Amino acid sequence: MSKNYVIGFPRIGEKRELKKVLEKYWAKQTDFNEVKYVAEQLKKRHWNYQKEAKIEFISSNDFSYYDNMLDTSILLGAIPKRFENLKDEELYFAMARGNETCVAMEMTKWFNTNYHYIVPEISKETSFKLNSKKVIEEYKEARELGIKTKINLIGAITYLGLSKSVDNSDIFLHINNIVEVYKNLLLEISELDDEVIVQFDEPLFVKDLDTKVLSLIKPVYDALTKVASNIKIAVTTYFEHSNEATRVLVNTPIWALGLDFIHGNKNLESLELIKNSNKVLIAGVIDGRNIWKSNFQDKVELLNKISKIINKENIIVATSCSLLHVPFTLKYEDNLDKEIKSWLSFANEKLQELSLVSKQFFDFKLNLDEIAVIRKNVEENNQRKISSKIHNIKIQDEIKNLKTFERADKFKDRIKVQREFFNYDFLTTTTIGSFPQTPEIRENRKNYKANLISKEVYEQEIKKYIDDCVAFQDEIGLDVLVHGEPERNDMVEYFGEMLDGFAFTQNAWVQSYGSRCVKPPVIYGDVNRENPMTVEWIKYAQSKTKKVMKGMLTGPVTILNWSFVRDDIPRSEVTRQIAFAICKEVNDLQNAGIKMIQVDEAAFKEGYPLRIENMKSYAQWAVDNFKLSVSSALIDTQIHTHMCYSEFNDIIKTIEAMDADVISIETARSGNRLLRIFKDVAYKQEIGPGIYDIHSPRVPSVEEMVLQIKSLLEVLPKEQLWINPDCGLKTRKWPEVKESLINMVKAVNIIKNEEIK
Incomplete structure (x- = not known):
């Protein structure tokens, strides 16, 4: 042997x-x-x-x-x-x-x-x-x-x-x-x-x-x-x-x-x-x-x-x-x-x-x-x-000829316009994006992919889910709503399916934690976006409410880090191609009237090299490509991003450089330890620290959330804080989600009433 x-x-x-x-x-x-x-x-x-x-x-x-x-x-x-x-x-x-x-x-x-x-x-x-x-x-x-x-x-x-x-x-x-x-x-x-x-x-x-x-x-x-x-x-x-x-x-x-x-x-x-x-x-x-x-x-x-x-x-x-x-x-x-x-x-x-x-x-x-x-x-x-499958000369030329790589307006100017445009005050409530993926929704999507049901039947079920999801959020008093993402199998795979250069597997599952498994796409060739990917569903959801509907996209660095990536060109070049595709989507969303757009970078931190000598280069191209992905956003389009479990102390300057208008972060399991760094560096942008842990089935009480919000207010001013769960809700069950979000809104109202008094 x-x-x-x-x-x-x-x-x-x-x-x-x-x-x-x-x-x-x-x-x-x-x-x-x-x-x-x-x-x-x-x-x-x-x-x-x-x-x-x-x-x-x-x-x-x-x-x-x-x-x-x-x-x-x-x-x-x-x-x-x-x-x-x-x-x-x-x-x-x-x-x-x-x-x-x-x-x-x-x-x-x-x-x-x-x-x-x-x-x-x-x-x-x-x-x-x-x-x-x-x-x-x-x-x-x-x-x-x-x-x-x-x-x-x-x-x-x-x-x-x-x-x-x-x-x-x-x-x-x-x-x-x-x-x-x-x-x-x-x-x-x-x-x-x-x-x-x-x-x-x-x-x-x-x-x-x-x-x-x-x-x-x-x-x-x-x-x-x-x-x-x-x-x-x-x-x-x-x-x-x-x-x-x-x-x-x-x-x-x-x-x-x-x-x-x-x-x-x-x-x-x-x-x-x-x-x-x-x-x-x-x-x-x-x-x-x-x-x-x-x-x-x-x-x-x-x-x-x-x-x-x-x-x-x-x-x-x-x-x-x-x-x-x-x-x-x-x-x-x-x-x-x-x-x-x-x-x-x-x-x-x-x-x-x-x-x-x-x-x-x-x-x-x-x-x-x-x-x-x-x-x-x-x-x-x-x-x-x-192989001819790998190279797309058209998209390579488009990226070579790019002239705009970041937003035209500074945050201090954007936030004034956005606050007036969206008319929000403090402790604004929202969620990170996804709502529970029910067995019925998964079955509907599976049957449609297998050609067992018509497109009309499939879309009818998706619309019914969105209707119920929007109605629930409206009913409990959330300020900024989401459509719940029932059409999405995964936050990376969904986008990859509509981009050239991606391949998808049936059973290539990888453990993320516990019983949670992910099925990363395979990026084998040049990435290109021919058509809008999210616009119609977000527009439909917006038509069901007078409140702000947040558009949900996955960021280029996260799509890269949560995929198996081709190894024949640098990762930075692959990310640039993805960023350019997302940039087009942001522009189409705002042109369709969706003016609050979240570009999730849940996996931004995990791509960091482990050696200090290599970190600066990664941070530079990762930030540059995030900024490219939102560079089409106008002054009154508010860009949100979200980051999962991370130690932010060593990358806080990088987060500032990303220049998102609002960042939501997972902090529920770590208290305010992760949040204090934002105060220490006098972070200017707005922040949504997660006030409850979605990775546990446990439903926190109103009293518990009130204490959590008060602890946040000890670190940052109320005007800078958004209130949300610490991650998407797709892995949870509807009963616990409903109870938790109801408690979250009640807790915010208690705090707001105390502030007014």
Whole structure:
């Protein structure tokens, strides 16, 4: 068997089996035994897929019911006090989703991916103890199938580095306590087999670490490697280079070091250090984050380049990161254009790529079928380069000839005109855009796409939903309304379906958080907009109310970051093409009388490079392209944007530079911590901090929302504040949405009455 290594594997299931059973369980339609049964079947299937692909190093403990960071908090006994009376699955899912009495833990993006993790809460009083048998049980499950796995764990330094201190204490003061728990766990692991490999994931090491954090690496891994002689420790990093940490790790007794050579090309600079230490190099050369078919020749050339420094015997060929970030399999993509499909590779297909690349690199004998696959790989990669599907000369020329790249008027002038035009005062209420996607709406859309119903029947159902949605908002007294987006399957896919250069899959789902899955479009060629995408539906909704109807668009940077993007031109160029398309849509909306337009940039932050040296360039082209997308807006057209869970401290100047008139942000799980930075920099534009968490089914009371609004008023003046939920409502159920929004409007009215008095 050739030496190859999968960092981690998707867990949601090839047909989203885990998602479906979890949501059935949360809806009280089954008990947890069924969830456990489905999980067991998925793990067996996933281990066997990797075994059949001749993968040597297969993971256990990469599976999770919700999130691996949450699992680690449970493992380490780091349970916030508000959950301490709960047990087992009730505790686990309350920490992730909240319940009637407990607010869920904060959730944020996993580095610069679209995966979200549950943020550990640490204080001076946090105590750590070994609190879970999951790690041991999963290893034994695989062993019963005849599969000897490596065990995946989140490294202690990454765990703490991604935690939040709830009392402003130094979270790294707990490092020794966590190491002690891990030492106890390693002792238990040492009894499982004659030799066990433990993979500690330390992606924090690819960031710009200060001296204090770097100084922790050696004592931590010196201590962990001494626990048991039959445990071999691999430290894996991914998403960027980790040269500073590598300099330290080569001086510890770890067995192997995993480096990403796809997104961390500078890792090549550390090869001499690794050679001199005689460590095993786990070389990440199969892309775990994008879906383009590997060029086998390029991969083998890269490995040969590495092997000029590192002895081949000390190299293991690997994925660049966990395959969690790509869809499961191409097997079900029957409707995808055959030529485009031939360019793609999902998680299961990447197993074959990994196996064949490692065989070629190590000069293993290939059978006839494998030789045929390798020849086909060369043909398909060459064909993609010359395909007529990729290039649109017309749109390339239009963008070259652009003369306007931003709005003509300054914010201070625009806001005066807009306030007079829209006639609003303070604490204006609205929502982020989407309303619940009911089973009926999904079925209607599905039937229309399958040609089972006529366009007239389809549109009748969409209009009925919009009628009800607008009427409800009017009835409860919201100030600025939305149409609810019943015609949209997804905030990116919907737009991509009406743009040239996008392809769509049937089943290429990727986990975003918990049971939430997304199906990113594939941007394979030049992007172009021929016709309006939203105008008719927004106009229809506006005809149903005298109040302001907000037009809803997805921004160019978010469309880019939530898609699988072509890799043959720079991402900045792809974004410019999308921005130009959105710019045309903004102009058509305002010409149709829609003068308040939200251009969502929910994923703006997650596209940021992880290294400071690369951030300025990204921020510049991302801001420039957002400004291009709204450059057609007139002075009395108010541009809103929305950003999801993000730490804004480091990008607040970039947000200012975007120059949107109103920004709404997710702050419900983080209190005012994220909001204060806007005050600190004297942010001038208007802000809608989310006052309740839509990722939880919990309905906040009027009193709770009143307190939340008052806390906002302690930070920013009432004239600058809008009031809204912290994200779109499509994933929620109508009863909880209605009750929550009614409570929100009541809370605002209480505050307004107090202000008037």
